[in-house]
Amino acid sequence: MNFEISKDPIDIQSVIDKVVQREAGAITTFIGTVRELTHGKKTLYLIYEAYESMAVKKLEQIGTEIKERWNGAEVAITHRTGKLDITDVAVVIAVSTPHRADAYEANRYAIERIKEIVPIWKKEHWEDGEEWIGNQLETVAYPKGKPEEKDLHE
Amino acid sequence: MNKIMFFAHLRDRVGEESLTKDVSGKTISELKQMLEENYGLKLDSVMAAVNEEFASDDEVIQAGDTIAFIPPVSGG
Numbered sequence: 210m211n212f213e214i215s216k217d218p219i220d221i222q223s224v225i226d227k228v229v230q231r232e233a234g235a236i237t238t239f240i241g242t243v244r245e246l247t248h249g250k251k252t253l254y255l256i257y258e259a260y261e262s263m264a265v266k267k268l269e270q271i272g273t274e275i276k277e278r279w280n281g282a283e284v285a286i287t288h289r290t291g292k293l294d295i296t297d298v299a300v301v302i303a304v305s306t307p308h309r310a311d312a313y314e315a316n317r318y319a320i321e322r323i324k325e326i327v328p329i330w331k332k333e334h335w336e337d338g339e340e341w342i343g344n345q346l347e348t349v350a351y352p353k354g355k356p357e358e359k360d361l362h363e
Numbered sequence: 364m365n366k367i368m369f370f371a372h373l374r375d376r377v378g379e380e381s382l383t384k385d386v387s388g389k390t391i392s393e394l395k396q397m398l399e400e401n402y403g404l405k406l407d408s409v410m411a412a413v414n415e416e417f418a419s420d421d422e423v424i425q426a427g428d429t430i431a432f433i434p435p436v437s438g439g
Contacts, residue, residue, distance in 0.1 A: 241439055257438065258370060258371060259438070260368070260370055260412075260415075260431055260433070262415055263412060263415040263416075263431065264438075266415055266416075288438055288439075299438075299439070300438070300439055320439055323438050323439045324436065324437075324438065324439045325436070326417075326436070327436060327438050328370065328412070328431070328433050328436055328438075329436055329437070329438025329439075330370060330371040330434065330436060330437050330438070331437045331438065332371070341371040341372040341375075341434070341437075342437040343371065343434050343435035343436065343437045
């Protein structure tokens with residue numbers, strides 16, 4: 210199970226361990242964490258919600274896309290759901306490849322694709338309110354309001 | 364019958380995680396229009412998924428399909 214949605218805190222090392230392979234010369238790990246300030250506004254905590262069964266499928270699709278683009282890549286992704294406090298880990302992406310440049314590029318690709326096609330939403334809670342985030346500020350999910358045809362199937 | 368699922372702000376607005384309704388034979392865009400009228404939702408920037416795969420507005424819903432409305436995502 211290289212692609213998971215987890216209600217419990219993510220064990221970072223266990224995600225990394227899934228991509229260990231003898232052919233690899235590099236493993237890159239991306240750890241997405243909950244930031245306190247967004248454009249000067251203070252977040253108290255976040256709630257992440259997922260359409261879990263579809264989210265797992267879309268994470269698997271990202272893994273397949275990476276293997277097609279970067280030869281010899283192995284990928285593992287775990288995304289948290291539920292209530293997360295500031296500094297908590299929201300997502301961990303591990304990619305191993307034979308050469309380091311590919312591991313960096315493929316890992317970046319994975320997080321950008323998560324923000325496009327994986328059905329996960331965050332609700333930000335501030336001192337003066339709360340709001341589901343999507344399509345605003347730096348969290349624009351789809352530049353044109355929805356995934357473009359090429360985003361869905363590439 | 365069909366299961367119609369809502370997430371994020373759509374769920375708050377509808378007040379339910381899902382509805383069970385027979386909407387087979389309708390297109391996604393016809394269903395969107397019906398939900399906009401009945402629940403005051405705004406669905407023009409919302410994607411639909413049929414059986415966990417993104418679907419276009421002209422896709423025709425079949426009996427037993429699960430339809431989910433996917434607001435712009437904000438994971439990561």
